[in-house]
Amino acid sequence: MVLKTIKNKFLRYGIFAVIGLILLFLLFILSIKWGAWGKLPTIEDLSDFQYQRASEVYSADSVLIGKYYLYDRQPIAFEDIPKNVLEALVAIEDERFYEHNGIDYPSLGRVALKTILMQDQSAGGGGTLTQQLAKNLYPRRDRTKANIVVNKIKEMMIATRLEDIFNKEEILTHYLNTVSFGDNTFGIESASLKFFNKRTQELNLEEAAVLVGMLKATYGYNPRVFPERSLQRRNLVLASMAKNEFISENEKDSLVKTPLFLNYRQYDNNEGIAPYFREEVRKKMLKWTQEQQEEGNEYNIYTSGLKIYTTLDYNMQFWAEAAMREHMQSLQASFEKSYGNNAPWLKNKSLINKWIKQSPLYRKMKAVGLEEKQIMDSLQQKKKMVLVDWEGEKTVEASSIDSLQHYMKFLNTGSLSIDPHNGAVKTWIGGVDFEHFKFDHVAQSKRQVGSTFKPFVYTAALEVGIEPCTYFSAEEVEYENLKGWSPSNSGNKDETYLNYSMEEALSNSVNTVAVKVLEKTGIENVITMAKNMGIFSELPKQPSLALGTGEIYLNELAGAYASYVNKGRAILPYFIKTIADQKDSVLVKFEPKRAVEPAFSEQTRQVMVEMMKSTIDKGTASRLRTTYKLNNAIAGKTGTTQNNKDAWFVALTPNLVHVTWVGLDNHEIGFRSTSLGQGANAALPIFAKLMQEMNRHPSYNEITKAQFTSTDPKVLSMLDCEPVKRDGFFKRLFKNPDKKKKKKFRN
Template sequence: MARKKTKQLKHKLLKYLLLTIVSGILLIFAFIGSIRIGLFGALPDKELLSKVENPQASAILDENGKNLGYLYRVYRSDVAYKDLPENLIDALVTTEDARFYNHNGVDYRSLGRVLFKTVLMQDRSGGGGSTITQQLVKNLFPRDYDNKLGLLVTKVKEVLIAQRLEEIYSKEEIITLYLNTVSFPDNTFGIKAASQTFFNKPVNKLSVNESAVLVGSLKANHTYNPRLFPEQSKERRNVVLYQMNKYGKISQEVYEQKIKEDIKLNYNSVKPSEGIASYLREQVRKQLANWVEEYNQDADEPLDIYGDGLVVHTTINKELQLLAEAAMKEHMAVLQKAFEDNWGQSAPWNKQSVYQRELEKTGIYKQLVAEGKSAAEIQKAINQKSERIAFSWSGDKAKQLSVLDSIKNSLKTLQAGFLAMEPSNGAIKAYVGGVDFEHFKYDHVLQSKRQVGSTFKPFVYAAALESGVKPCDYFPASDVTYSNLEGWTPTNSDSEDYTHINVTMQEAMRKSMNTVSVRLMEESGIAEVLQLAKDAGIESELPKVPSLALGTAELSMLELAKAYTTFLNGGKPSEPFFITKITTPTGKVLAEFKPNVHSDAAFSDQTRQIILEMMQSVVQSGTASRLGWKYKLTQDIAGKTGTTQNNKDGWFVGLLPNLVTVSWVGADNGAIGFRSTSIGQGANSALPIFGLFMQKLNTVSELRRKYNQQFAAPSSRVVKLMDCPPTKEDGFFKKLFTNEEKAKTKKFDEDGKQNDGLFKKIKGIFQKD
């Protein structure tokens, strides 16, 4: 009887067990079915999955299609299956999903192992059960849950979507999609970005070991980052190599050889703030953003400059850009040391009157003030040292620095800019906006406006020529005090005695004589100089004062370069531009930008030729002569140096027959200049950037052929007009009858109608061409 009851109980328990199992299975199917029909949120349909696209970084290319950098939220760039090396695919499949080619998106054997070992036995060594296809789903549709039910729903969704993907895409396409979407260390997305970042090479050039390193890092981006943790990365790489050997993708001999090799990175950061032409790329980003905003107003499908993979074609020449950046860095590292050594202990950046204003702009200072801290507490806080990164030409390193230390370091850092553009159309070929974009975002080519010093003089000379002054007219070179200008006395930068010495325009330009520049402005009148400058493309408001002749105008480097194109372009200014066209990733042209050359000339071609001849003499034997004796440059170059008051700005404009360049050096803070003119003058501070740039250019045969041209010979009339001795001393009678004190004092007539007496009138009567 007892036996019968036991049998009935077993039968009943078995029945309940089977019922429970069936109910459980039905419940599971019902649960999966509810997910499938969208009760927990709609699943992406096949139409959507068939149009899977990754956000693509927009590429910025130079004039020859060479890459300058990218615009992106996260760095990502796609690659085609044909460009994936076999060793990379083998490393991925053998490590992440050995049965990849045999399942339909779900590996049930691996899934069972995970359920038994990881879930039931709580053994974390059981590994993961996600296939490559399931991992692709996680890349395409990031997980979003906040409880265990949400996790379960998400995992089921991933299985269902994975199966749909397998129905739509081939195995090769799934591998390609996966490698284009997966995250690698250092915030790089996709194998192309990772290959470029860590090994600086295209994907199809990855070696077995390099492929194993990148695939190994997928397990944990931070833990196996080869840049941060090379030993851990090497251990993980060897696991990948073991898997490749286990599944017959590499031989035992190759495996044993490869695991002994160290990881050799060729790290190439692609952060927007780093790399080549960073200042130019920021200007491209701004211009592109403005263009897209306007484009999207009428577009059916709005564009995203960070995700639609736009291709921006620029006028930049990558080789010239690299040479310009190298020249700037080489010179500025030396100049910075000389600058600091020359100031010594009396450096202005150590004075509270200089650094206090900068300190008050900082967030920490404003916060301390808002909290009601006392002066003593504020002083203590800003002098509290902590680990900070400060810019240095010897390399950025973490140092123990206070807030005040950082401010002083920034104040004393000299800035520089360099620009090269074609005068015929305004196409910018090289653009260096500062010494380091990572630390100093302010762009000195486009944003900064500084006094231009003597680089403005060619426009004063051009206005004088246009008003009737002849190149061989002589002007007193001595100092003059203008009584109607509060005793203003322009002086020359050299110490020569010019009493009774008269010079031609060319001699005055060669030596950059301030006294003669002011006299020439008297001849033409300030209004005429202002109009000529406007016609030459200068749009900034210029000071209507006699000191304009000495370069008190504040212009951007870009504006100055534009004005100088007139001397190489028939008197017509060319508008600077750096974007030629914008296309889609497939090459469809969305916009094109054409050169804009002004139709009217600012001055006659005769004036242009004369000024160009004068500026060549500046290089041959004048203030820019070190281009020959120091930098050994022998090609045709015209130029003009410039230095502003207290040596706060150093300038050099260098002209080749088919290239306009502008160099500038100075401190951002207006209270800081060079202590010594010998160091701070434009010939020493700014000119060397051009000199080194040209030296480097001359070593590249293709660039040398293009830019080592000769200026067109001046007309016979211009040669005749300029054929005269550079100086002339006052005659005996003029010396005898000139009252020295009276000769050194006069009034400035800004309308150019100064009455210089009978001798000038007589001279005008008998003046001959």
């Protein structure tokens, strides 16, 4: 009736149009609510949403060393969020957060007036923290301008439902646990660990302001990438806090003068401490979760927020890696210098060609049908690429073949420290650089172990009744029934006239004597002893076994040596103690796996420890005492394989076993000389530098100050003999040092 009294038909039509638009808009809103533009989450859906949580890996001393995730998120409780984070967030993002029910109508009015009518783009978006939470939980899929209104209204509707379900504290908690900080990092806890290497509850006010300031533009205000922009944004957050009376003006003025400090830590598979170890843990966890899924437990290493507590000692690992880098950089330089311009990776065409044909790129091109000439032409094309050495990354003009030759020359390493009494892994280094050399030389590599196998031979010999003071001639022998095989020593010809006690022969790693001890003991007895000591790899039933031609995993070698300080019982190295769920309830606990029965007698154990002490005190590993000035209780054994291709060192202390291997992944390249490639030079320094560092820290006295158990006087008397006996005059008279003795190997 009112409209009929309006005589101006244009005004009347205009009012009809406005009413029609309002009705259409209401219908449009109802269509969104009813799901015409996509189903809205129900109250039940919103009440029961689950975060995808990163699983966390901890060292034995509770340091977070790594994470496995699809999205790097570590949700925390409201109690773990400090007041300064909450106040900074509300001050800069939603001043009326505690007053609205999910929609800030005054803010919407401001946006409508300034942005739409006055075209002021600085007016902001009018969205509340609750609406942003809705967007975090249900990200926009269609980002076209045509759909932006639909998305905004959906988020408002979800926001009002969230306000009905959760209180303000819960909304803030959910928001801070879901919001993105860029670089696949979600939630305040993960961001705090990444940028400041500390938990959220440890953040100071200016650090909290930096992280909250990032939320407006996670890349543009990234403090690592754009520190100046981040600093300006941080100060704006602090100013907003002062404006909202969360802090005083004086406090704000003081804080804005504070420089930006970061302690950035990337939880990346290729970076950080113990990458090879973390990868081995990941493999173990994948196997465990698969077994759990088969039993109906839906655990996922990447999304379930599992907590994996390992045996690794954080400080020892840090020092071991530092020792490895220092030694390997120096050794690499000496290695390359020893070959000079005649290096096999430069001059050996047949070897280079063999490696080319084994490369993935060559095989890929061959598989698609390219001819040999086409492949080689392609591989020889120069292009810009990044090559890595111990000096860092370098961008150079190089071909694929140049790159192959560059990486052919790299020495690699594997080292492992374990507690010999329970097998707990303390340090684990699988190689020199996980990003570029993924192959793990602890768990994946089987190499000839050289003279580090000799203690197993001598242990078996003692067990069959051979006395420690039995003498064996060092004379070189040519074994006629072994195709003239003739093991030799690295000493001079005068050794022809020398006869070594077992202790002296082992401590100086005399090859000819080791073979003769094996011959007298019996190959089968030695192999049986090795297996009883935990060696599970197949061993060659050949006399060369005495010289360590058997290929053995580094971790099984460590477990076998542990028997010498573990009452004769072998131990299997293990590295995960417990797995817990996101609430820290223990799901499974792993126990050490020890041999039930000792592999040898207590007397034999004591004799062998005394013999290996001699290796350190006056034998092939004496530089631990002379060069590195280590006075710790240490026994051990060096090892070097044929043509100097593998260098080994095993250190045995009362509470720690450490094994190191150094060599090239290419078995066809060895060290140029024994002086450079022997275990005492190439492998031993990594342990020596680690032990030097541990000696500086009293907290490791349990390892560094530990002493071997007292040796029985009877054992000491068994070893009380002249180390070396020289042949008598007439025996020397009829021996020709230039002529090898010939005989058959009897076994």
